[in-house]
Amino acid sequence: MTGQVPSSSSPGAAQRQRARLLRPLGAPKSLSSEVVDRLAEQIMSGKLPVGAKLPSEQEMMKGMGVSRTVVREAVAALRARGLVVTRQGAGAFVDSDAGRQPYAIDPEGLGSLASVLDILELRMAVEAEAAAIASERATAAHVKAIGEAHRVFSRAIASGEGAINEDFAFHQAIAAATQNRRFAEFLDFLGRLIIPRQSIRSFEGTAEGPRQYLARIAKEHEAIFQAISARSPKRARDAMRGHLVKSRERYRELASRSA
Amino acid sequence: MTGQVPSSSSPGAAQRQRARLLRPLGAPKSLSSEVVDRLAEQIMSGKLPVGAKLPSEQEMMKGMGVSRTVVREAVAALRARGLVVTRQGAGAFVDSDAGRQPYAIDPEGLGSLASVLDILELRMAVEAEAAAIASERATAAHVKAIGEAHRVFSRAIASGEGAINEDFAFHQAIAAATQNRRFAEFLDFLGRLIIPRQSIRSFEGTAEGPRQYLARIAKEHEAIFQAISARSPKRARDAMRGHLVKSRERYRELASRSA
DNA sequence: CTTGTCCGGTCATCATACAACTTTTAGCAT
DNA sequence: ATGCTAAAAGTTGTATGATGACCGGACAAG
Numbered sequence: 001m002t003g004q005v006p007s008s009s010s011p012g013a014a015q016r017q018r019a020r021l022l023r024p025l026g027a028p029k030s031l032s033s034e035v036v037d038r039l040a041e042q043i044m045s046g047k048l049p050v051g052a053k054l055p056s057e058q059e060m061m062k063g064m065g066v067s068r069t070v071v072r073e074a075v076a077a078l079r080a081r082g083l084v085v086t087r088q089g090a091g092a093f094v095d096s097d098a099g100r101q102p103y104a105i106d107p108e109g110l111g112s113l114a115s116v117l118d119i120l121e122l123r124m125a126v127e128a129e130a131a132a133i134a135s136e137r138a139t140a141a142h143v144k145a146i147g148e149a150h151r152v153f154s155r156a157i158a159s160g161e162g163a164i165n166e167d168f169a170f171h172q173a174i175a176a177a178t179q180n181r182r183f184a185e186f187l188d189f190l191g192r193l194i195i196p197r198q199s200i201r202s203f204e205g206t207a208e209g210p211r212q213y214l215a216r217i218a219k220e221h222e223a224i225f226q227a228i229s230a231r232s233p234k235r236a237r238d239a240m241r242g243h244l245v246k247s248r249e250r251y252r253e254l255a256s257r258s259a
Numbered sequence: 260m261t262g263q264v265p266s267s268s269s270p271g272a273a274q275r276q277r278a279r280l281l282r283p284l285g286a287p288k289s290l291s292s293e294v295v296d297r298l299a300e301q302i303m304s305g306k307l308p309v310g311a312k313l314p315s316e317q318e319m320m321k322g323m324g325v326s327r328t329v330v331r332e333a334v335a336a337l338r339a340r341g342l343v344v345t346r347q348g349a350g351a352f353v354d355s356d357a358g359r360q361p362y363a364i365d366p367e368g369l370g371s372l373a374s375v376l377d378i379l380e381l382r383m384a385v386e387a388e389a390a391a392i393a394s395e396r397a398t399a400a401h402v403k404a405i406g407e408a409h410r411v412f413s414r415a416i417a418s419g420e421g422a423i424n425e426d427f428a429f430h431q432a433i434a435a436a437t438q439n440r441r442f443a444e445f446l447d448f449l450g451r452l453i454i455p456r457q458s459i460r461s462f463e464g465t466a467e468g469p470r471q472y473l474a475r476i477a478k479e480h481e482a483i484f485q486a487i488s489a490r491s492p493k494r495a496r497d498a499m500r501g502h503l504v505k506s507r508e509r510y511r512e513l514a515s516r517s518a
Numbered sequence: 519c520t521t522g523t524c525c526g527g528t529c530a531t532c533a534t535a536c537a538a539c540t541t542t543t544a545g546c547a548t
Numbered sequence: 549a550t551g552c553t554a555a556a557a558g559t560t561g562t563a564t565g566a567t568g569a570c571c572g573g574a575c576a577a578g
Contacts, residue, residue, distance in 0.1 A: 056558075056559060056560085057559075057560070058558090058559080072560085072561090075560095086560065086561090087559090087560080088559075088560045089558080089559055089560060089561095090559070090560080091558090091559060091560075
């Protein structure tokens with residue numbers, strides 16, 4: 001590693017080099033997190049099977065050469081992650097459902113376009129079925145709520161807003177209409193990941209104006225709403241799928257243009 | 260030289276003693292978890308917005324009448340849950356993506372039949388689309404792997420086994436063929452939740468024997484595999500949906516009979 | 519405006535002590 | 549021997565004090 005920059009040819013190279021130098025340097029790992037990593041690895045890999053007793057705090061202290069504070073904070077972190085349970089006077093044990101960890105998506109990995117498209121694809125799967133189920137199971141109140149959300153969205157775009165939240169609220173109303181809380185919760189989970197990525201609906205350079213762009217979305221929403229009102233699972237599913245396929249393409253274009 | 264007086268060494272001690280006497284015996288909560296709950300509630304509700312600084316350890320100690328050990332373990336737990344980040348010398352702050360919590364399903368709530376059916380419904384949504392995508396995107400190697408998984412399953416049931424794992428492996432192979440890691444990961448997540456529920460494939464009282472029961476599943480798998488091999492998204496989606504709808508009905512019967 | 523220094527606030531770690539609880543063991547009565 | 553009880557040992561939970569490392573701002577010098 002010489003560190004000498006070998007004749008940067010392109011104009012922006014120096015700036016990028018600077019950015020590389022100035023980047024916040026790697027996290028100086030705390031002792032606690034090191035202990036957490038080690039124990040978590042042992043548990044995940046199964047070397048510490050479910051129900052097994054972890055070494056006592058004293059043993060860990062001596063074995064790893066750290067203070068009790070460090071050990072205890074590490075165990076507290078493992079407990080928070082649902083990997084271990086502690087019983088005062090008895091010890092710390094691998095949690096019976098340590099294998100059932102929540103489904104997590106690291107927001108750091110969402111930088112790449114492909115990663116976002118993958119998530120949109122998963123969302124498509126869930127929402128298409130949600131629309132179908134909603135069309136079968138929605139009460140009159142649910143249908144009314146969906147229609148209301150649709151109207152709010154339409155009104156928002158008419159007044160020139162981006163209407164990101166109103167858009168998502170329409171989808172949430174459909175998920176709620178399934179009367180299956182998992183759909184609503186999972187859509188909420190995905191929304192919190194994806195929505196920040198499209199928070200600026202940039203229309204610069206598009207052939208058509210924002211109005212037409214958003215009007216098409218509203219049109220697609222309308223079709224979905226009609227299908228659900230008509231209690232037609234097939235049409236609802238197809239309408240939702242079509243809507244999200246187009247949304248995916250719209251996002252793909254948007255991202256490629258800003259790159 | 261700590262307090263030789265055992266009675267009231269700290270200000271909050273007497274109060275905690277009283278609470279200990281009055282609390283119902285069923286809820287032995289540790290002080291750390293109480294602090295965690297308090298802080299987590301503040302963060303989730305937005306009273307502590309993203310980026311806000313938490314009170315210092317000293318302030319929390321005085322404010323809640325607990326020791327630094329308790330406060331630090333509580334903060335360690337919040338950090339493990341991704342709710343806060345700590346910077347040495349600066350303080351503890353609400354994490355920028357505290358709102359993007361992982362998608363979790365409490366295994367405790369899975370006791371009721373309806374709850375399990377809800378999850379099966381979500382799985383259906385994901386797997387139906389996964390089958391369709393797999394039929395479009397699977398490489399030759401993927402198709403081969405799916406076929407192999409299908410054969411392993413068929414062979415297992417032929418030798419009289421329950422073949423739970425082989426069954427799931429077939430589904431996993433399809434999810435892997437989407438080349439979208441989210442599908443594989445999410446299916447894995449759902450599988451770890453519901454598989455333990457059906458680990459005993461009880462056939463007592465059923466009209467037909469285990470062989471016929473499992474043979475029908477194999478038949479459905481066969482149809483799915485054929486559709487994917489034929490690169491037909493529509494057929495793959497319908498076959499998978501049909502398979503899971505029937506699986507859901509099978510589970511419903513099974514549960515109602517054992518009840 | 520930049521640089522260097524200082525200083526109070528804060529988290530990270532170590533060490534010790536005691537309290538509360540569990541498990542094991544020793545002892546005792548039967 | 550067997551079963552119960554009480555002591556003992558081991559373990560986690562909480563409290564307290566001390567020290568080091570790091571951050572942020574204040575301040576003066578160049």
